Amino acid sequence: xxxxxxxxxxxxxxxxxxxxxxxxxxxxxxxxxxxxxxxxxxxxxxxxxxxxxxxxxxxxxx
Amino acid sequence: xxxxxxxxxxxxxxxxxxxxxxxxxxxxxxxxxxxxxxxxxxxxxxxxxxxxxxxxxxxxxxxxxxxxxxxxxxxxxxxxxxxxxxxxxxxxxxxxxxxxxxxxxxxxxxxxxxxxxxxxxxxxxxxxxxxxxxxxxxxxxxxxxxxxxxxxxxxxx
Numbered sequence: 001x002x003x004x005x006x007x008x009x010x011x012x013x014x015x016x017x018x019x020x021x022x023x024x025x026x027x028x029x030x031x032x033x034x035x036x037x038x039x040x041x042x043x044x045x046x047x048x049x050x051x052x053x054x055x056x057x058x059x060x061x062x
Numbered sequence: 063x064x065x066x067x068x069x070x071x072x073x074x075x076x077x078x079x080x081x082x083x084x085x086x087x088x089x090x091x092x093x094x095x096x097x098x099x100x101x102x103x104x105x106x107x108x109x110x111x112x113x114x115x116x117x118x119x120x121x122x123x124x125x126x127x128x129x130x131x132x133x134x135x136x137x138x139x140x141x142x143x144x145x146x147x148x149x150x151x152x153x154x155x156x157x158x159x160x161x162x163x164x165x166x167x168x169x170x171x172x173x174x175x176x177x178x179x180x181x182x183x184x185x186x187x188x189x190x191x192x193x194x195x196x197x198x199x200x201x202x203x204x205x206x207x208x209x210x211x212x213x214x215x216x217x218x219x
Binding site for chain 2 (some may be wrong): 024025037041044
């Protein structure tokens with residue numbers, strides 16, 4: 001699944017670890033989502049959307 | 063800010079290893095299973111005159127400790143984040159299947175008489191391998207878990 005997670009993170013000048021801490025997941029999870037090796041669960045996708053104050057479909061693309 | 067998820071590296075050998083986390087993940091119960099397993103087998107074999115209920119308790123203590131270890135480990139896995147949980151569960155599945163296949167292969171080779179012929183030529187009695195022994199079950203499953211973890215972890219890096 002494609003995502004704009006990296007761009008959104010870069011705009012806020014957050015590291016992968018910063019974002020991982022904010023979402024309560026590991027840095028590896030953020031890296032795996034950004035490199036499209038792992039699709040996040042629906043609760044995690046909602047958390048991401050809530051954190052960036054954007055609709056899910058604006059962040060993740062099937 | 064959310065609480066920090068459990069990380070498998072904290073219970074494996076390496077820089078991030080923490081014995082406190084290891085204890086939380088069931089390391090204490092695993093140690094109890096190791097400590098009670100071999101002496102238990104010795105006591106049962108050398109004290110056949112002891113009452114059966116006592117012998118049954120001695121025989122089952124390592125299994126109970128193993129069960130409590132699995133319970134603690136399952137709770138700890140529940141505290142992982144979703145990616146690590148997936149890797150851990152895939153690794154557990156790999157370890158369980160690998161252990162079952164190993165024991166199945168061992169029994170089949172025993173039936174085929176392979177261990178007998180090895181024993182006759184080398185004196186190595188592989189047919190006596192104690193696959194129902196808790197220490198062996200935990201050690202082999204742990205080794206297979208490590209192999210599985212390194213395979214499945216690589217997929218997401």
